Amino acid sequence: MAAQYRSGVPDNWFVDPVQLGVPGVRRPVVEDEGTQLSWQTDALCAQTDPEAFFPEKGGSTRDAKRICSSCDVRTECLEYALQNDERFGIWGGLSERERRKLKRRAG
Numbered sequence: 001m002a003a004q005y006r007s008g009v010p011d012n013w014f015v016d017p018v019q020l021g022v023p024g025v026r027r028p029v030v031e032d033e034g035t036q037l038s039w040q041t042d043a044l045c046a047q048t049d050p051e052a053f054f055p056e057k058g059g060s061t062r063d064a065k066r067i068c069s070s071c072d073v074r075t076e077c078l079e080y081a082l083q084n085d086e087r088f089g090i091w092g093g094l095s096e097r098e099r100r101k102l103k104r105r106a107g
Contacts, residue, residue: 039076044068045090054089061095068093 040046044067045053052064068074068090078092082103087096094102 039073042073043077044071061090064090065093
């Protein structure tokens, strides 16, 4: 039995690239507190293995920091981590310990 095909284009043929998380295509994303998160769509970490950014205790942070060093939204990422007191992972190229030191120097 031959497959039957519908003529014409289906109504849902278009997929918005923002919904797919295509880098370079931004739209404002707002959390409940009003924090702008649109930078996350361009974050290189969103395109790589998340485990590199949350190493086990004593694990290497080298790979994550190398990725951060060439990320276009590194500054926004670090600001977000500092404002939201992120306790784990590499954010904006800094570990939790490095972010604590930065906050102490600034405060």
